[in-house]
Amino acid sequence: xxxxxxxxxxxxxxxxxxxxxxxxxxxxxxxxxxxxxxxxxxxxxxxxxxxxxxxxxxxxxxxxxxxxxxxxxxxxxxxxxxxxxxxxxxxxxxxxxxxxxxxxxxxxxxxxxxxxxxxxxxxxxxxxxxxxxxxxxxxxxxxxxxxxxxxxxxxxxxxxxxxxxxxxxxxxxxxxxxxxxxxxxxxxxxxxxxxxxxxxxxxxxxxxxxxxxxxxxxxxxxxxxxxxxxxxxxxxxxxxxxxxxxxxxxxxxxxxxxxxxxxxxxxxxxxxxxxxxxxxxxxxxxxxxxxxxxxxxxxxxxxxxxxxxxxxxxxxxxxxxxxxxxxxxxxxxxxxxxxxxxxxxxxxxxxxxxxxxxxxxxxxxxxxxxxxxxxxxxxxxxxxxxxxxxxxx
Numbered sequence: 001x002x003x004x005x006x007x008x009x010x011x012x013x014x015x016x017x018x019x020x021x022x023x024x025x026x027x028x029x030x031x032x033x034x035x036x037x038x039x040x041x042x043x044x045x046x047x048x049x050x051x052x053x054x055x056x057x058x059x060x061x062x063x064x065x066x067x068x069x070x071x072x073x074x075x076x077x078x079x080x081x082x083x084x085x086x087x088x089x090x091x092x093x094x095x096x097x098x099x100x101x102x103x104x105x106x107x108x109x110x111x112x113x114x115x116x117x118x119x120x121x122x123x124x125x126x127x128x129x130x131x132x133x134x135x136x137x138x139x140x141x142x143x144x145x146x147x148x149x150x151x152x153x154x155x156x157x158x159x160x161x162x163x164x165x166x167x168x169x170x171x172x173x174x175x176x177x178x179x180x181x182x183x184x185x186x187x188x189x190x191x192x193x194x195x196x197x198x199x200x201x202x203x204x205x206x207x208x209x210x211x212x213x214x215x216x217x218x219x220x221x222x223x224x225x226x227x228x229x230x231x232x233x234x235x236x237x238x239x240x241x242x243x244x245x246x247x248x249x250x251x252x253x254x255x256x257x258x259x260x261x262x263x264x265x266x267x268x269x270x271x272x273x274x275x276x277x278x279x280x281x282x283x284x285x286x287x288x289x290x291x292x293x294x295x296x297x298x299x300x301x302x303x304x305x306x307x308x309x310x311x312x313x314x315x316x317x318x319x320x321x322x323x324x325x326x327x328x329x330x331x332x333x334x335x336x337x338x339x340x341x342x343x344x345x346x347x348x349x350x351x352x353x354x355x356x357x358x359x360x361x362x363x364x365x366x367x368x369x370x371x372x373x374x375x376x377x378x379x380x381x382x383x384x385x386x387x388x389x390x391x392x393x
Contacts, residue, residue, distance in 0.1 A: 031087040039087050042095045043071040045188075046103045046248075047078075078240055098220065098250040101180060101191030102232055115195045116235040116271045117166060121156045122201075125163075127170040132211040133222065141213065142169055144255035145226035148245075149234060152265045153272040167201040167233050169226070173208050182206040189250060190225050192232035201233040215252065223255035236267045348381040349374070 031039070043049035049071045069085035077083045079094050124146070129138050146157045175181040178199060180191055185208045192203040203226065205211070210219030231246045239246040244263040245253075260268075355366040363374040366387050373382045 031092075035087060035092055038092070038095060039072065040068070043068070043075060045101075047071045047075050080240070080242070094249070098186050098189055099248045100225075100228055100232075100238070100250075101182075101188040102238065102248070114235060114271060115200075117155075117195050117201070120154055120272060121158060122167060123158050123160045123165045124167040124169065125160050125165040127168050130171045130205070130207060130211045130222075132219070133213060137213050138222065141222040141255060142226055144223050144258075145230050148227055148258060148260050149230060149268060152260050153268045154275055155234070155268075155272050166195075167203060167230070169203045169205070171205045171207040173206070176204065178204070182208060184208045185210075189220055190229050192229035194232060195235050203229040203233055205229075214254070220250060221252050221255075223258075224250070224253045227253070227255075227258070231264065231268075234268060235271050236264070239263055239267070347379065348372070 040049065049067065072087060072091065073083040073085040075081075075094075076085075076091055081090055081094065124142075126138065126142060129135050133141070149155065150157055173182060174184070178193075182188060182204075183206075188206060189209055190203065190205045193200050195201050205222070205225065210217070211222045212219040213223075214221065228245055236246050238248045241247060241261075241263045243261050245261060246264055246267070349365055349367055349372045353365055353367055357364055362382065365372040365374055369387050371385050371387045373384070374380070375382050
């Protein structure tokens with residue numbers, strides 16, 4: 001028994017130091033030296049922390065306590081934390097998150113002086129590719145990232161292959177062609193430059209990250225990061241709204257379903273304006289099933305979110321179960337032979353269709369001031385009323 005007791009003491013002596021090393025530091029103990037070093041690097045990079053004396057100190061002593069506390073408080077306020085100025089665990093956790101490499105202290109969601117592209121037709125090119133994805137996957141991710149912005153503001157993106165392009169996308173490691181070296185895996189994922197000459201508008205991705213198209217493997221979604229950085233390329237700064245695309249910390253988004261949040265829409269439209277009257281409804285749609293078996297809430301978004309590959313103006317769309325669809329929802333492309341002129345399939349109505357819906361087996365088509373009750377089985381108009389009669393007028 002004495003021998004067993006001796007061995008227990010030895011084992012406890014060997015194990016306890018390891019346990020002590022892995023235990024979390026309590027808030028009462030205060031931040032560790034490595035925590036202070038992390039905070040200084042973070043604040044110097046994203047909140048313009050300026051150490052006293054040497055502009056590039058090698059240790060934390062060169063940074064005045066008051067300057068550090070002020071920047072911590074500013075960072076806490078930006079991320080919605082209690083602005084104590086203390087380096088607590090919650091603040092450190094935010095600092096450790098993967099994020100964009102652009103600083104956070106600009107005004108609202110716009111840069112000072114509101115830089116933007118004078119020409120709303122903006123050229124771009126992809127300078128190189130990551131080995132993590134195929135060229136087509138990179139092209140698709142960038143295309144979808146550009147599209148969510150052009151869907152909400154009157155800007156148009158054109159891809160070019162020559163050297164001169166407004167926005168150049170590239171992948172690079174550590175020190176590259178600017179003064180903002182990457183930090184290796186995780187941490188800073190990418191950065192972009194506001195609109196301007198030379199490197200203005202360019203987007204750089206950290207090649208030390210693992211880039212993905214979705215969530216099938218660990219890594220960071222290229223669409224998500226590209227969409228955020230393009231916001232900077234267009235002139236937007238970071239947003240304090242956690243739901244905003246321009247929030248600095250990384251969060252996965254599905255590129256095929258994502259619609260720009262309201263905060264970002266307001267920002268981009270403040271810079272580039274809104275669609276002119278008559279154009280907005282041609283690129284936006286509202287979708288709701290009329291089946292009596294169940295009821296789903298209204299869905300809304302750009303037309304090419306629900307009907308991709310359709311490049312012509314769309315006034316109205318509806319589902320005729322007996323005839324099938326002109327748009328194949330499974331293959332995500334328009335059926336052969338479409339679009340066709342209205343008069344080819346809907347004889348007896350006007351030259352334009354402003355709205356349409358199916359109700360109890362028949363179609364109601366609205367054209368100018370008239371509403372047509374149409375039987376698609378007999379292929380004829382049953383009766384005509386005034387459009388405003390549906391509003392009780």
